[in-house]
Amino acid sequence: MDFSYPADVEQFRNELRTWLSANLTDELITARRSPRSDAVFDMLHAWNATLADAGWAAVSWPREYGGRGATVLEQLVYTEETTRARAPLPLNVIGMNNIAPAIMQYGTEAQKTTLLPRMMRADDIWCQGMSEPDAGSDLAALRTRAVRDGDNFVVNGQKIWTSLGHRADWCQLYVRTDPEAPKHQGISCLIVDLRLPGIEVRPLVTLNGDTDFAEVFFHDVVVPGDALLGPLNAGWQVATTTLSHERAGAARLYAELQVRLEELVTDFAAFGVGGDPVTLRRLGEIAVRIKYLEVLCQRSISATLHGGSEITALGSASLAKTVWGEIGQDLAALAFDVLGPQASRWADYRLTSRSLTIAGGTTQINTNITAHRVLGLPR
């Protein structure tokens, strides 16, 4: 960042830096980039509890839910410092960034107090059941059905691509509760205990041999009525919750790529490769694109800081997500092209980078959003 931070923000940085240097081990840094074997998962689980106990797992969350109520600048510093230190993030990434804000906005007091602290500490692992075999980009086409039966709901259907599904205790599940209503209006959100009878979780094995996500099947699952999050048939509003306490999260996009680029240059130097003009040009292009991404992310953070339009911020975020995914794929490809058989350290990223332009909204969908919201083009 090119502006200086106020003294209290620098104090926050120093406190975090000191804590990280005392607690973050080389083993954890390596684990962050390793495929999620059970041993790696257990290590990251323990790290998550350490982070939470020290108050560093959810700095952006309000204090009442166990966070620090950090300001936007403090969040930015948190992102910079944890990324530079290569610290693993809390395990419930989707939970903390997407599900928790919805619980904070729509949840009952009982849901908030019982679920949020355990999510932050990863005492419970969370997954998000949105996508189905015939409902991905067009999420509103989802067909998993929940039918009222007295005080309960009975759920039938299937979810797919559920990240952490096979490890999860809880699922934020989107279901159709009114099949007669227009498709965006007949959806509800349930918070489902995955240990309930009738739920079957089948892990999906990805290109790199990981089981990062799963298919989740629901066969006549009886879910208690108090699992409803938000009003009945208001699931679309819950899904598009914009209340996010994590206002500077976009900074992680460019900060992480910058760290990866530095690691790539270090590897090239270690193997004595990459000094030819073609590789230098490719490296230079990636460096410039990361700078461009930094400007895009700062634009969206600045809109938050200075009260800019939410629409601009959302459009910039869609553009930033697209650019981030494409740079990540090009960086991984460059590592392989130049390092060849010595690129084993990059193998996992090379394979998982294929998903960067799909997860969390595909490039085509984000390009449509950018065209509409940033450029003002008709739908």
Ligand SMILES: Cc1cc2nc3c(=O)[nH]c(=O)nc-3n(C[C@H](O)[C@H](O)[C@H](O)COP(=O)(O)OP(=O)(O)OC[C@H]3O[C@@H](n4cnc5c(N)ncnc54)[C@H](O)[C@@H]3O)c2cc1C
């Ligand atoms: C790593 C990873 C983690 C994921 N985690 C989760 C999770 O935890 N929970 C969950 O619910 N889902 C998860 N997903 C699923 C993800 O949200 C979907 O894959 C994504 O929304 C796309 O849906 P789809 O795969 O059904 O593709 P489709 O929607 O079928 O799209 C297929 C192709 O058509 C294009 N396309 C579709 N509609 C349009 C359009 N209107 N205009 C232009 N092009 C279009 C798409 O861009 C894509 O190229 C994850 C996916 C990945 C890769």
